[in-house]
Amino acid sequence: MNPVSRQTLKRMPHYLSYLKSLPNDRPAYISATVIAAELGLNQVQVRKDLAAVSGGGKPKVGYAVLSLIEDIEKYLGCGDTNSAVIVGAGSLGMALMSYEGFSDYGLNIVAAFDTNPQLTGKDAHGKTIFPMPKLDDLCERLGVHIGIIAVPAQSAQGVCDKLIKSGIRAIWNFAPVYLNVPQNVILQHENMAVSLSVLSKHLSELIHAGENH
Amino acid sequence: MNPVSRQTLKRMPHYLSYLKSLPNDRPAYISATVIAAELGLNQVQVRKDLAAVSGGGKPKVGYAVLSLIEDIEKYLGCGDTNSAVIVGAGSLGMALMSYEGFSDYGLNIVAAFDTNPQLTGKDAHGKTIFPMPKLDDLCERLGVHIGIIAVPAQSAQGVCDKLIKSGIRAIWNFAPVYLNVPQNVILQHENMAVSLSVLSKHLSELIHAGENH
């Protein structure tokens, strides 16, 4: 097991979800060749990636699917559940609360917060929506380190500052705005505009290529 | 203006949203130094990126903010609005319909589709929710080429096939599952698990580093 590059890290969730998507009556072993073909990657790259987090495969046989899933989950830290709070119980916040895929990766949203008194006190997808002043107390009491920002752009920096004051050390920002955080806080932008731009650029190339040939 | 690498393309939306976030009383010109510092990038990289899509800046002065915004928007095709349909009017679909950032990048969601008869016929965020059989007709009539999948994983492939039959050529998939599409269809996965994994990996490294020092 070697140190893992950022590119390799990003591919790990893909391997994991592909392996988990295999039917129950699949063979016990799978080859890097098959994985590469299914995910559109290079065989050697797959082997290097898997070698970095697992004990490796058997020549002629392949990789044991179950232990590979375990190894990737262990590497990604899917076992040790991280608690998170979400700020903003609008449509995006609600969608995130209802998203079932998070628990697969060890994320558990324990509470939501919102300034809107019409929402606070209610339950949404099994999680209580608290008023903002409760943030401090709740994060400290439950030892929560991850905060998810799902508020409009103009409120995001304020929410970000409050989260950091409440002991949050990693922030997942869904608001379309840049945030300033101190060096010791991890910030991850979920920027849908990037994906969208890549998609529409590809589309326009496809359309223009079609026109010319 | 040179051909643009994939990495450069991915940074474009960041430049654009940063430039747009500047206050109205900002100076008319901005230097690559400032942009690089704000976005955590290298100066030279910023200059190369901007040179690829714009007419360039002026030595000693910098880049004209307004024309830079125009150039990036033009490059990304933000002007020519792409119509899109969305399938799945659950909480994720609703969140996407209400998301205001899409129009900035030229995406306009014109209609939603769902199998649930309790939802169809209703309006959501100004868009009508149609029953699935209307998909064919509507896509053809409006010349829609982009489809957004916001249904549960198990229905995603079926929806994907229907979209392609209806003339959709680019698919933005929010379901946590791999989809099979023909060569001539562009597929973009919005995989939140990737971001989440990167975030929690960084967090665990931060916490472990803290324990050792």
Added chain:
DNA sequence: TAGATTGTTAATCGATTAACAATC
């Protein structure tokens, strides 16, 4: 002018891929 800034060329770095050896 002097200095801040752009833009280019060359070097470095990292990731991917190709070729081949090792293994069961």
Added chain:
DNA sequence: TAGATTGTTAATCGATTAACAATC
């Protein structure tokens, strides 16, 4: 054994960065 597969070493490729020239 023969052949499919893993794993490693070296080459290639692409992107980033450093050094420097050009410009206003």
